[in-house]
Amino acid sequence: MIANAVMxxxxxxxxxxxxxxxxxRGRDLLKETEAALQAIRGKDIGxxxxxxxxxxxxxxxxxxxxxxxxxxxxxxxKSERKSKVxxxxxxxxxPDPELLRRSYPFRLSGGQRQRVMIAxxxxxxxxxxxxxxxxxxxxxxxxAQILSLICRLQSERDMGIMFVTHDFGIVSDIADRVAxxxxxxxxxxxxAADVLRNPQHDYTRRLxxxxxxxxxxxxxxxxxxxxxxxxxxxxxxxxxxxxxTKGRTVEAAKEVSLDVRKGETLGLVGESGSGKSTIGRCIVxxxxxxxxxxxxxxxxISRMRGKQLHxxxxxxxxxxxxxxxxxxxxxxxxxxxxxxxxxxxxSEAEATARTIELLxxxxxxxxxxxxxxxxxSGGQRQRxxxxxxxxxxxxxLVADEPLSALDVSVQAQILELLASIKERLHLAMLFITHDLxxxxxxxxxxxxxxxxxxxxxxxxxxxxxxxxHPYTRELIGAVSGLALPSxxxxxxxxxxxxxxx
Numbered sequence: 001m002i003a004n005a006v007m008x009x010x011x012x013x014x015x016x017x018x019x020x021x022x023x024x025r026g027r028d029l030l031k032e033t034e035a036a037l038q039a040i041r042g043k044d045i046g047x048x049x050x051x052x053x054x055x056x057x058x059x060x061x062x063x064x065x066x067x068x069x070x071x072x073x074x075x076x077x078k079s080e081r082k083s084k085v086x087x088x089x090x091x092x093x094x095p096d097p098e099l100l101r102r103s104y105p106f107r108l109s110g111g112q113r114q115r116v117m118i119a120x121x122x123x124x125x126x127x128x129x130x131x132x133x134x135x136x137x138x139x140x141x142x143x144a145q146i147l148s149l150i151c152r153l154q155s156e157r158d159m160g161i162m163f164v165t166h167d168f169g170i171v172s173d174i175a176d177r178v179a180x181x182x183x184x185x186x187x188x189x190x191x192a193a194d195v196l197r198n199p200q201h202d203y204t205r206r207l208x209x210x211x212x213x214x215x216x217x218x219x220x221x222x223x224x225x226x227x228x229x230x231x232x233x234x235x236x237x238x239x240x241x242x243x244x245t246k247g248r249t250v251e252a253a254k255e256v257s258l259d260v261r262k263g264e265t266l267g268l269v270g271e272s273g274s275g276k277s278t279i280g281r282c283i284v285x286x287x288x289x290x291x292x293x294x295x296x297x298x299x300x301i302s303r304m305r306g307k308q309l310h311x312x313x314x315x316x317x318x319x320x321x322x323x324x325x326x327x328x329x330x331x332x333x334x335x336x337x338x339x340x341x342x343x344x345x346x347s348e349a350e351a352t353a354r355t356i357e358l359l360x361x362x363x364x365x366x367x368x369x370x371x372x373x374x375x376x377s378g379g380q381r382q383r384x385x386x387x388x389x390x391x392x393x394x395x396x397l398v399a400d401e402p403l404s405a406l407d408v409s410v411q412a413q414i415l416e417l418l419a420s421i422k423e424r425l426h427l428a429m430l431f432i433t434h435d436l437x438x439x440x441x442x443x444x445x446x447x448x449x450x451x452x453x454x455x456x457x458x459x460x461x462x463x464x465x466x467x468x469h470p471y472t473r474e475l476i477g478a479v480s481g482l483a484l485p486s487x488x489x490x491x492x493x494x495x496x497x498x499x500x501x
Contacts, residue, residue, distance in 0.1 A: 001184075003130045003164060005030070007047050008037040024128070043073045046126035048134040050164075050378055052113035053325045056105040062089070062116055063101035069123045088119040093145045095273070110321045110401070111138045111272025111434075118146060125157055132164045133378075139271040139434035140478040147174055166408050168211050169437075169479070172196055180204045210412040212437040214464075214479060227428045228260040228283065228396055233292035233302075235278050235452075252278040254452040256292070260396065263426040267443030267460065269433060269475065275452040276432045277321065280398045283430065284318045285309055296396070314344050317394040321401040321432075323381035327373040327388075333359075334369035337388045344392060351391075358387035361417060363410070379406040386414065393425060400432045415442055436479050440464055448472045 004010050006022050006029060022029040024045065029037065041047075049055035057065055066085050070076045076084060082101075089097035092115040105113055118134055129150070135143040151174060154161055165171065171178055175192040180201065188201040199205045235253040252275045260266045268276050281287045283294060285301060294302040301312055317340075320326035328336055337358060338351035346354070352369075359368050362383040364376075373381055382402060389397060399418075403411045419442065421427055433439050439446060440460060447457040448469065456469040467473045 046121040267439040270449035
């Protein structure tokens with residue numbers, strides 16, 4: 001809300017400032033005209049939005065959207081713009097900028113879309129950058145690259161940054177000062193080192209205590225039978241337009257073999273674009289694999305289609321990475337969650353009762369029943385997605401970055417919720433994540449994916465404490481917050497991040 005007020009982007013006339021001032025170069029931005037704000041946005045103050053799928057125009061190519069920034073401020077001539085677009089896409093670590101500039105947002109992964117947003121925000125090298133959760137959709141290596149890029153540009157231009165985040169690892173890496181907000185109020189402000197080492201407010205202490213430590217837990221081996229077996233799975237994209245030019249093929253998954261046992265959580269980790277989400281979508285049969293097999297119990301579901309898949313849908317559910325894009329904007333939350341059970345023969349009254357129970361479980365309550373998805377924050381929408389996935393009591397839950405939009409305290413709540421449901425229902429999970437700290441807490445086993453292939457897998461403690469593949473070691477080395485200090489919370493010492501590792 002503060003970031004949108006600075007940029008003059010509050011939803012008028014329903015939300016407006018009633019007091020205070022936002023001063024930039026001696027001018028109160030709250031009193032400026034729309035034309036004056038338009039001249040400032042992008043050029044003097046840039047903003048990276050939290051949800052790139054909603055901030056990017058779905059019917060415009062990536063190049064055209066970046067060029068719009070130049071058009072709005074009448075900078076660079078036509079001959080210079082293409083080279084500048086390619087430079088920006090390369091700076092934020094996107095592969096094959098020449099190809100990606102002609103792509104549409106829906107052709108890119110969540111992490112790639114976020115990097116496009118960062119490129120747009122930095123296009124005119126603004127004096128102030130407002131970054132609203134800019135790295136939540138990024139894997140740890142890309143996150144390190146982006147943070148390094150932002151810090152380098154800050155140094156070059158003496159740029160001020162307001163970095164909105166729930167990741168205390170990032171705070172410890174880049175912040176000079178920290179302001180902690182609770183229920184619309186600043187409860188603590190100070191130097192980053194002081195706030196992290198010696199928090200004064202109880203809410204700050206609770207936030208720090210909720211940070212998952214990067215300390216893999218030794219877990220007893222699961223002796224239950226296999227629920228899901230993937231053998232030599234291939235997924236090749238062949239396209240004629242958009243991201244994939246005519247005749248071009250991309251091997252998103254190559255000879256992937258995985259097993260998920262009943263009652264266990266298998267973590268699938270890797271960089272953005274490594275093929276993790278593709279594997280998840282093949283399992284729930286939103287994509288048809290190019291080769292290999294996917295067996296759910298004794299049933300090979302890899303070649304099933306249409307009505308054949310109807311009974312399988314109840315057994316396998318998915319939490320999608322982008323909750324805004326996966327929730328129907330025209331339906332109220334109650335209907336979104338209840339329509340799955342109703343499609344499988346549950347009465348409307350029973351489905352509604354189940355929906356209310358789930359909304360309570362994920363911390364939203366009955367009041368959410370009659371509201372639309374756009375009325376919730378990003379984190380709240382993710383909880384709606386989790387409730388919908390659990391509505392049918394599935395045997396297997398494919399969780400595609402289910403915590404990326406949530407702050408650390410809510411992450412802890414959702415992890416506890418998933419753990420309790422898993423224990424009660426013997427629920428198996430394929431947990432796709434780029435947050436190795438979360439993976440260390442929740443996963444029984446880990447599979448590391450790079451460029452469509454599984455390069456290492458094993459028990460979580462073994463993989464994280466004794467990685468054998470260079471790529472796994474690179475991922476672990478890129479985790480933010482390795483130096484996050486220990487703090488005393490509620491009278492007990494809590495070691496944060498990877499100090500104990």
